[in-house]
Amino acid sequence: MKIIDYFKRLNHRRLSRRQPRKHQRAAAVWYGLIDDYYKGKAKHYEVMPKHPELVGEKIIWQYWAQGLDESKLPEMIRLCYASVDQRRGDYRVIRLSDETVSEYIDLPPIVDQVRQSNPAMMIAYYSDILRLALLSAYGGVWLDSTIFMAGPFEPYYTEPEFFMFQRDPSEPLKKYWRDHLPFAFDWREEYRTNVQNAIIFAKPQSEVIGTLLDILILYWERKEDQKFPEVYLFFHILFDCLVGREDGRLHDHNCRRISDTNVEILQRMMFDDWPAKYGTTEEILERYHLQKMTFKVDHPTYLHLVELLEESGHMPYI
Numbered sequence: 001m002k003i004i005d006y007f008k009r010l011n012h013r014r015l016s017r018r019q020p021r022k023h024q025r026a027a028a029v030w031y032g033l034i035d036d037y038y039k040g041k042a043k044h045y046e047v048m049p050k051h052p053e054l055v056g057e058k059i060i061w062q063y064w065a066q067g068l069d070e071s072k073l074p075e076m077i078r079l080c081y082a083s084v085d086q087r088r089g090d091y092r093v094i095r096l097s098d099e100t101v102s103e104y105i106d107l108p109p110i111v112d113q114v115r116q117s118n119p120a121m122m123i124a125y126y127s128d129i130l131r132l133a134l135l136s137a138y139g140g141v142w143l144d145s146t147i148f149m150a151g152p153f154e155p156y157y158t159e160p161e162f163f164m165f166q167r168d169p170s171e172p173l174k175k176y177w178r179d180h181l182p183f184a185f186d187w188r189e190e191y192r193t194n195v196q197n198a199i200i201f202a203k204p205q206s207e208v209i210g211t212l213l214d215i216l217i218l219y220w221e222r223k224e225d226q227k228f229p230e231v232y233l234f235f236h237i238l239f240d241c242l243v244g245r246e247d248g249r250l251h252d253h254n255c256r257r258i259s260d261t262n263v264e265i266l267q268r269m270m271f272d273d274w275p276a277k278y279g280t281t282e283e284i285l286e287r288y289h290l291q292k293m294t295f296k297v298d299h300p301t302y303l304h305l306v307e308l309l310e311e312s313g314h315m316p317y318i
Contacts, residue, residue: 019183020190026231027192030241033218034249037211042218044210045108049137055204058091059140060084063130065123067097075302076146076295082316083149087289091141091153101130105137114220121220128235129220131200132213135162139204144292147198148266150314151289160255162208163201166244167194168259173278177261180273185261193236194244196260198292208243208253215242266291270305282312 036042049055062084070078084093096104111129115121131142141153157163169187171177177185184193202209215238219228231237243250265284268274270293285291293305309315 019186019193020188022231023192023237024190026228026234026237027241029219029228030215030234030238033215033222034242037215037218038249042214044214045217046210047105047107047133047137047213050104050106051138055138057138057140059138060088060091060093061131061134061138061140061142062093062095062145063097063101063127064095064145065098065127067099068095074295075299076293076297076305078318079302079306079316080146080148080293082318083314084143084147086316087149087151089152096130105133107133108217110217110221114224118220118224125235128197129213129216131197132209132216135200135202136205136210136213139202139206142200142202143290144198146293146295147263148291148293149289150285150291153201153289156256156258157201160201161203161253162206163255164239165196165199165260165263166257168257168261171259171261173261176275176278177264180268181264184264192240192244193233194260195236195239196263196292197235197239199263199290208250211242211250212238262288263290263292266305266308267293269308270297270301272304280312281308281314285312285314 033042062081064073064077066072073081081095094104101107107129111126115126134140135142141158143149167185167187171187174185174187178187200209212235216235219234219238222228240248242248243254245251248254265274265279265288266281269281269284279287297305306315
């Protein structure tokens with residue numbers, strides 16, 4: 001292990017020890033907002049599709065705020081888009097930018113108001129609302145632009161009301177994930193970021209998706225006047241409070257629980273941080289068709305990924 005990697009992990013472990021306290025403070029906010037919502041103290045936002053003919057169709061939704069000019073996209077995004085285009089099967093791919101979102105939906109005015117006035121609503125937070133709004137109105141699949149697709153969607157992703165990868169108590173490689181990504185993966189009861197929202201499957205008008213959307217907007221409506229704790233993955237904590245826990249209002253609507261670690265493996269391989277004894281690139285991609293990547297990598301690291309994909313026979317044509 002490189003010295004720099006050692007200190008990165010050490011720092012992540014220190015941060016991970018602080019996470020439960022932050023999570024509990026954020027959860028308290030969410031439980032309060034959830035209670036207000038169910039007491040009728042908040043609005044229900046019904047986002048109307050501008051293309052009714054697309055409702056319920058097989059659509060993959062993707063979003064890149066800055067625009068979709070290929071010459072300006074990071075190379076990782078181009079790679080991931082190519083993988084989706086070539087393995088989408090009978091799904092239609094609709095990619096949006098800030099300039100084209102309004103062609104498909106109008107978000108509640110409060111969203112644009114907050115985005116313009118509150119610098120805390122960065123692109124990631126805005127896209128949390130956007131993905132829920134699109135899926136509530138149309139249904140389909142949301143894939144972050146950093147999702148690499150190695151094969152078709154599994155039926156148990158597409159059949160239920162909604163599907164998201166979640167923390168699995170029976171995950172066999174807990175120790176590996178805790179040791180290598182302690183900031184991201186933890187199985188303690190008090191740890192509340194237990195879902196992956198980079199990949200979401202949903203039916204139109206899903207109660208889970210619609211309720212998440214309403215309460216997320218409620219958060220931003222009230223954030224101006226109330227001192228909410230700053231937690232980066234607060235969407236994930238909302239899901240945990242509303243759906244993931246047994247005391248969640250919509251826990252009975254939860255989908256089959258499949259480990260969110262499954263979608264992180266190719267990224268670990270790219271960083272040379274995956275023991276071969278746990279599976280080769282070919283074996284992993286044959287088993288787990290959706291992989292969450294990052295575009296924040298240097299060119300040599302990207303080339304290493306390309307090499308892995310070429311060796312395994314999963315490199316898309318670009």
